[in-house]
Amino acid sequence: MIWRFRFSFIIFLLFFVSVIARLFYWQIVKAEELSALGESQYGQKIKTFPDRGEIRTSDNFPVATNRLSFLIFANPKEVKDKDNIAKVLSPFLETDSASISADLSLNRFWVPLKQNINNETKEKIEAMMLPGIGFEQKAVRFYPEASMAAHLLGFVGKDNTGEDKGYFGLEGYYDRQLRGKEAIAIQVHDAFNRPILSKMNKDSTEVEGRTLILNINRSIQFLLEKKLKEGMERYGAVGAMASILDPKSGNVLAIASFPSFDQRNFSEYDPLLYKNPFITNLYEPGSTFKALIMALALDAKAVKPETKCTICSGPITIGDYQIKTWNDKYFENINMIDVIRHSDNTGMVFAGQTLGLEKMLSYLKKFGIGDLTGIDLEGEVAPEIRPESSWYPIDLATASFGQGISVTPIELLVAFSAIGNDGKRMEPHVVSKIITGSGRVIEIKPKVVDAPIKSETAKMMTEILVNAVNLGEAKWTRLKGYRIAGKTGTAQIPIEGHYDPNKTIASFIGFAPADNPKFSMLIIIDRPTKSIYGSETAAPIFFDIAKDLFAYYKIQPTE
Amino acid sequence: MKKSNLFLSAVIFTIIFLSVVQVVISNRLSTSGIELSKLNEQIKSYKKENYILSEKLLIATSLTKIASNASRIGFVDKSEHVYLNTSLPLAVKR
Numbered sequence: 001m002i003w004r005f006r007f008s009f010i011i012f013l014l015f016f017v018s019v020i021a022r023l024f025y026w027q028i029v030k031a032e033e034l035s036a037l038g039e040s041q042y043g044q045k046i047k048t049f050p051d052r053g054e055i056r057t058s059d060n061f062p063v064a065t066n067r068l069s070f071l072i073f074a075n076p077k078e079v080k081d082k083d084n085i086a087k088v089l090s091p092f093l094e095t096d097s098a099s100i101s102a103d104l105s106l107n108r109f110w111v112p113l114k115q116n117i118n119n120e121t122k123e124k125i126e127a128m129m130l131p132g133i134g135f136e137q138k139a140v141r142f143y144p145e146a147s148m149a150a151h152l153l154g155f156v157g158k159d160n161t162g163e164d165k166g167y168f169g170l171e172g173y174y175d176r177q178l179r180g181k182e183a184i185a186i187q188v189h190d191a192f193n194r195p196i197l198s199k200m201n202k203d204s205t206e207v208e209g210r211t212l213i214l215n216i217n218r219s220i221q222f223l224l225e226k227k228l229k230e231g232m233e234r235y236g237a238v239g240a241m242a243s244i245l246d247p248k249s250g251n252v253l254a255i256a257s258f259p260s261f262d263q264r265n266f267s268e269y270d271p272l273l274y275k276n277p278f279i280t281n282l283y284e285p286g287s288t289f290k291a292l293i294m295a296l297a298l299d300a301k302a303v304k305p306e307t308k309c310t311i312c313s314g315p316i317t318i319g320d321y322q323i324k325t326w327n328d329k330y331f332e333n334i335n336m337i338d339v340i341r342h343s344d345n346t347g348m349v350f351a352g353q354t355l356g357l358e359k360m361l362s363y364l365k366k367f368g369i370g371d372l373t374g375i376d377l378e379g380e381v382a383p384e385i386r387p388e389s390s391w392y393p394i395d396l397a398t399a400s401f402g403q404g405i406s407v408t409p410i411e412l413l414v415a416f417s418a419i420g421n422d423g424k425r426m427e428p429h430v431v432s433k434i435i436t437g438s439g440r441v442i443e444i445k446p447k448v449v450d451a452p453i454k455s456e457t458a459k460m461m462t463e464i465l466v467n468a469v470n471l472g473e474a475k476w477t478r479l480k481g482y483r484i485a486g487k488t489g490t491a492q493i494p495i496e497g498h499y500d501p502n503k504t505i506a507s508f509i510g511f512a513p514a515d516n517p518k519f520s521m522l523i524i525i526d527r528p529t530k531s532i533y534g535s536e537t538a539a540p541i542f543f544d545i546a547k548d549l550f551a552y553y554k555i556q557p558t559e
Numbered sequence: 560m561k562k563s564n565l566f567l568s569a570v571i572f573t574i575i576f577l578s579v580v581q582v583v584i585s586n587r588l589s590t591s592g593i594e595l596s597k598l599n600e601q602i603k604s605y606k607k608e609n610y611i612l613s614e615k616l617l618i619a620t621s622l623t624k625i626a627s628n629a630s631r632i633g634f635v636d637k638s639e640h641v642y643l644n645t646s647l648p649l650a651v652k653r
Binding site: 016137 | 613
């Protein structure tokens with residue numbers, strides 16, 4: 001009898017084990033295959049397009065973000081009274097009814113009628129419950145401050161696959177970070193097309209675009225653009241550009257150029273306007289460059305502030321050329337402090353020649369002239385300085401007062417700012433932090449690139465520049481009560497082998513307060529017509545902006 | 560004998576119990592898709608509302624709009640800043 005029980009037990013056990021084995025086979029071994037088969041039958045691939053990351057100013061206001069936009073479409077097969085519906089839609093879509101009617105008459109299942117409809121219009125049309133009319137929603141780029149900071153931000157266009165892509169400025173430089181990555185999720189549905197819980201294929205937090213937090217101060221940016229545009233119009237100039245940095249950190253507080261464009265409708269503007277001229281345009285800086293050359297000469301101990309110029313009693317002849325001062329006034333035995341104060345070209349030639357070409361080129365390299373500054377904007381250029389062997393004596397002479405050498409405005413401002421930062425040159429940064437989709441913060445810290453001059457030289461040069469502001473050609477417009485270090489510039493424009501006698505690039509560069517600079521600023525006015533001089537155009541704009549900056553930063557007068 | 564019966568009963572009971580539990584859980588899970596769908600729709604609707612409200616808020620608080628409104632209602636640029644005296648000395652000689 002016992003053997004019957006045992007036999008039955010073994011049979012049941014075998015049956016049980018075979019069921020387990022079969023279950024193991026289907027649920028473990030074949031799991032993936034069956035799951036895929038199920039997904040293909042009942043699953044639906046959902047592409048989730050990430051929102052493009054925001055760009056926020058230092059006060060956390062998004063100057064580039066996203067908003068909802070709708071595309072209105074029609075299914076012509078379902079639209080019965082086409083003419084009537086076209087007439088109804090025409091005022092909402094701001095399109096003539098004949099054009100809508102033509103679209104509705106097409107032999108298709110899906111016809112787009114108009115893009116970029118706002119939510120209000122969409123709701124009004126939806127309320128009418130027109131048969132065969134539907135909406136697709138998507139997020140589009142939105143700039144709450146309208147066309148402010150267009151050159152800085154750049155714009156979002158399409159690439160050759162039709163996907164959104166950033167061009168120029170921050171949208172271009174940080175495109176990959178802002179874009180994020182689209183995710184594909186498989187959603188399994190039952191027979192009634194209701195979703196069954198299913199996990200996402202990818203971690204959804206990884207796909208969102210990253211947010212940029214800028215060093216740009218929104219109020220200062222607004223102020224700079226307003227004053228620069230007013231100044232450009234007041235002086236009848238072709239263009240104007242300016243930037244404000246924090247010399248201690250290299251943080252870019254504001255940057256603006258005119259003429260500009262509206263990044264919301266970029267396609268309506270000349271593509272030549274898209275580039276930010278502050279980082280892409282080359283110009284001969286003129287007298288603003290004297291501050292750098294004099295700083296080099298002082299640092300190399302080629303000259304001292306009290307050194308007297310022995311060749312400054314009249315024009316200087318070099319080869320076939322004659323070098324004159326801007327106003328044809330000459331000061332015999334002028335010292336270096338007054339060379340800067342009077343913006344004396346002959347005095348600068350003396351300083352340059354005493355310094356020597358080799359040292360000048362070596363120092364200029366340390367100041368970053370001829371190299372990219374590394375600013376985080378798309379499109380920066382940097383013309384290389386010619387090799388020493390291709391320089392002639394006249395080149396050395398003219399370079400000493402900022403002619404015959406080309407720089408970008410950002411190069412000059414970054415180099416000049418080193419004088420206000422104890423001789424240390426900082427890398428300029430527009431972006432201060434990047435925030436990932438998961439909330440991780442990536443900080444971009446200030447970076448010292450080089451130390452072209454010693455701290456003592458920087459202090460000396462600062463005093464010389466303060467003296468230039470107080471007693472130089474721009475003294476009529478300076479801000480009383482404040483110590484501002486600065487230099488005017490009136491650069492001639494080279495055209496086909498000679499200099500245009502009537503047109504100039506007028507500029508003013510400076511930092512303040514001189515003893516503990518809070519900002520450095522370069523103003524460039526391109527071909528002003530009311531006056532060609534920097535002291536009468538760029539300087540007043542500089543001081544006007546500086547006045548507001550002092551109030552903004554609550555900096556009291558010290559004198 | 561008794562022990563093997565007990566063991567067999569326990570195994571069979573466990574199998575039946577786990578099968579019933581699996582059926583109950585699968586059943587509840589299968590209908591949660593409807594809730595998931597509803598929640599997804601709610602999330603979409605809140606996101607859309609967020610977008611619309613954000614857009615209105617950002618335009619209203621933009622410096623461009625504020626400056627335009629200020630100009631429209633008669634605000635003008637300040638001409639000169641007025642500075643009060645700086646801090647008083649701690650002790651004054653009389």
